[in-house]
Amino acid sequence: MRLAPARPDEVTATRPGDDIVPGDPVVMDRGCSFDAPPEVVWPWLEQLGKGRAGWYLPIRVEQFLPPSRRAIRHVDDRWLGLEVGSVIPDYGGRHETFTVASIDPPHSLVHRSRRSHTDVTWSLTLTPEDGGTRLHLRLRLGPVKHRRLAEVAGGFFDALTVAGMVAGLRERLREEYRQRCGLAA
Template structure:
C-alpha cells in the first residue's frame, strides 16, 4: 500500500506551485499516486477535502472502525465546491489549526499555506493528466523547523500513513461514487 504513494525521483526534483511560500524549507515531504479518471473528475473530490468539510478520505474498511460522525463523505457535495484564494479551512493538525488557500487553478492546482507556532507550512496538490488517469502529486514543505529529526521521522511516518489512506479512500470513491 505504501509504495503506491511514492513520488518518483523526477517528481521530487521538480518545482511545484507553492514552493515559493516556504523557500528555505527544512523538511519537504513528497507523495504521488495515480487514480482512475481525468483531473476534471478527480478535482471535485480534492477541493472538498478537509475538517468540517468532506473529511479525509479513508477506505471503507478503515472507516468502519470510526464513529459514523467522523467518517468522510462518499459523494461530491455542492457546498464544498467553491473555494478561492484567501479562504480558510480547518485542519486536523489541532483544534485551532487552519489552512489558507494560497493558489487555486481548477482542475489541476490547489496550494494551502499555514503558520504553526514558529513553523511555516505549504501544502500543494497538483493533478497531472496521465492518459485516462490522473497523477496526484502532494508536497508538504516546512520551514523554521527546530526539531528537524522529529519531522523527518515521526512526521514523515504520519504523512506516509495519512496519504496512503487518502489514496486508498480516493481510489474507492472514484471507482464507485455514490
C-alpha cells in the first residue's frame, strides 16, 4: 500500500480548513498518489460517507462485512454535487455527521464536525502530479484533553482507516480504468 505520512513540504503547507479548529490542535497528515488525474479521483471522494457511497475498503476486506456495510464500486451521480453546508452521516455514533465547510472541485474538500467537546476538520486536497494525482489528507482535532493519547491511538486509527480507504479507492480506480478501456477485470 502506498500510503505514507505526508511529505515534509505537505505538512508545512497551509491547507483549506486549517483556520477552522483554533488553538493548538492535534494534526495528522497523510499522503498518497493515484495513477489518475484529479478530475477522475474527485467524484470518488465527493461521494464518500455513511448512507452514501460508503467508506471504501478493498474487496478482500469488504467480503467480511455485511452487504449493507460495503461501499459501492462505481461513481453514483446522486452522491455528487456537494455544497457548503451539506451534511454527511458518519460512523462513530448514530447522530455523528460531517458538514461540508468548503469545497473547490476538483481541488479540495473540507469536512467539519464536533465530537463531544472536540472540533474536527478533515481536509482532502488533490494536486496534479506526474500525470496522476497526489492526495493529501489532514485531520485536525482540538481542543484535545489527552493530547498524547489522541496522537498515538488516534494517529494509529487514522492511519489504519485512511490506508483502508486509499487501498479501496485505488482498487476502484483500476476497475474504472479497465471498464473505460474495455479490459477484463
